[in-house]
Amino acid sequence: MSDHRHQHDSPPSPYHRSDRTEARNKELAARVEKIESLLIEKGLVAKDALDRIVDIYEHDLGPMNGAKVVARAWVDPDFKGRLLEDATAAIAELGFGGLQGEHMVVVENTPRVHNVVVCTLCSCYPWPVLGLPPAWYKDPAYRSRVVIDPRSVLAEFGTAVHDDVEVRVWDSSAEVRYLVLPERPSGTERLSEDELAKLIDRDSMIGVTTVAVR
Amino acid sequence: MNGIHDLGGMTCFGPVHRENDEPIFHTDWERRVFAMNFVALAFLGPVDRLRHAIERMDPVDYLTTTYYEHWLDGLLRVAKDLGYLTDEEIETGHIVSIKPTPHPPPNAEMAEGLVRGGMPATRDGGRSEPIFKPGDKVRARNIETTGHSRLARCVKGKVGVVTAHHGSHVFPDTAAHDRGESPQPLYTIRFEARELWGDNVDRRDCVHIDLWEDYLEPEKTEATRS
Numbered sequence: 001m002s003d004h005r006h007q008h009d010s011p012p013s014p015y016h017r018s019d020r021t022e023a024r025n026k027e028l029a030a031r032v033e034k035i036e037s038l039l040i041e042k043g044l045v046a047k048d049a050l051d052r053i054v055d056i057y058e059h060d061l062g063p064m065n066g067a068k069v070v071a072r073a074w075v076d077p078d079f080k081g082r083l084l085e086d087a088t089a090a091i092a093e094l095g096f097g098g099l100q101g102e103h104m105v106v107v108e109n110t111p112r113v114h115n116v117v118v119c120t121l122c123s124c125y126p127w128p129v130l131g132l133p134p135a136w137y138k139d140p141a142y143r144s145r146v147v148i149d150p151r152s153v154l155a156e157f158g159t160a161v162h163d164d165v166e167v168r169v170w171d172s173s174a175e176v177r178y179l180v181l182p183e184r185p186s187g188t189e190r191l192s193e194d195e196l197a198k199l200i201d202r203d204s205m206i207g208v209t210t211v212a213v214r
Numbered sequence: 215m216n217g218i219h220d221l222g223g224m225t226c227f228g229p230v231h232r233e234n235d236e237p238i239f240h241t242d243w244e245r246r247v248f249a250m251n252f253v254a255l256a257f258l259g260p261v262d263r264l265r266h267a268i269e270r271m272d273p274v275d276y277l278t279t280t281y282y283e284h285w286l287d288g289l290l291r292v293a294k295d296l297g298y299l300t301d302e303e304i305e306t307g308h309i310v311s312i313k314p315t316p317h318p319p320p321n322a323e324m325a326e327g328l329v330r331g332g333m334p335a336t337r338d339g340g341r342s343e344p345i346f347k348p349g350d351k352v353r354a355r356n357i358e359t360t361g362h363s364r365l366a367r368c369v370k371g372k373v374g375v376v377t378a379h380h381g382s383h384v385f386p387d388t389a390a391h392d393r394g395e396s397p398q399p400l401y402t403i404r405f406e407a408r409e410l411w412g413d414n415v416d417r418r419d420c421v422h423i424d425l426w427e428d429y430l431e432p433e434k435t436e437a438t439r440s
Binding site: 025031042048050052099123142147148156166167170172 | 243293328418423
């Protein structure tokens with residue numbers, strides 16, 4: 001039975017504040033610049049380290065890594081077995097790992113089970129395979145509702161889950177990080193591993209969508 | 215603490231808002247705040263302390279500011295708590311005094327080493343023998359948690375089933391407050407939607423949440439409880 005009560009309970013997103021004003025951005029930019037200078041002058045951070053971190057997270061890490069993991073699991077049953085048994089080690093076989101991916105668990109979608117990942121308490125997310133999380137993942141609406149009303153949240157992402165399918169929500173409350181292994185769509189039997197990887201996007205590995213043939 | 219950050223199970227925040235082709239950072243100041251938090255972790259960590267700093271934000275500010283404003287708030291709060299910055303310095307931009315750091319700040323190579331190598335939360339020492347095993351019924355303790363805790367309000371007092379044991383992990387409740395790492399077994403617990411949200415729930419859903427051993431007690435059967 002679907003349940004739309006919660007949508008009717010809620011006002012139209014009173015707490016969404018990602019639309020910052022130009023004035024607020026200017027103020028923050030000036031404040032942050034001042035603090036960065038202070039921290040550098042005090043010897044608390046090194047500028048080259050800051051620049052390197054930005055470069056890595058803007059260019060090296062992102063959902064393209066997770067997509068390679070999923071595509072490999074789809075074409076290589078032995079790899080998939082290792083991935084579900086010890087995800088950290090299996091992901092390391094593809095060269096991915098490190099901060100916020102030290103303790104990985106991969107959860108598999110099947111015709112009977114749909115998995116979706118959240119961090120209700122903050123913003124925990126598997127950085128090595130998905131990069132940094134989108135704003136919605138960190139906003140109160142997603143974090144509060146996906147545990148109590150996952151089907152409505154999934155519907156907002158265009159994902160309809162049949163009543164017979166169990167929705168499993170994974171709340172990343174410790175240092176374990178979760179990645180969803182989406183179902184391989186039918187009609188992709190002839191695609192190569194690289195072609196499959198191109199079908200797999202971030203949202204399907206968080207579990208808010210499924211993978212479709214485009 | 216029972217803070218505004220503990221959002222699981224509230225239904226008052228409206229629909230999820232998504233942004234098409236969202237950039238990794240929206241502005242340059244977001245880039246710099248992310249990187250400063252990352253690099254300053256060498257002095258301001260452990261990460262549990264920084265998480266707790268954000269939890270201590272004014273709740274109205276927490277809900278009405280953006281994510282990297284939270285990080286900026288947390289960074290400044292911890293830097294001030296530990297004596298590395300003062301309000302006067304933050305306002306004027308001029309250094310008043312310098313507190314020496316235990317070691318030089320990470321350079322680019324060391325920072326990249328941290329990204330690639332990570333910081334595992336597992337420990338060999340501490341309490342490593344798990345009391346519970348997969349399949350065991352457990353109850354999340356209904357305990358008052360002051361300070362930092364990862365025991366979400368929505369599972370306190372609720373009964374679930376252990377689905378995994380992850381080894382011995384650093385305990386955030388003590389690590390965030392300089393009371394040691396207290397490593398202890400970490401488990402994944404499965405709670406049925408009906409158990410968490412109410413007897414009228416008939417959805418076939420569940421929530422898995424990772425909980426440390428100190429958050430759990432064995433669930434006694436009705437016969438042994440009386």
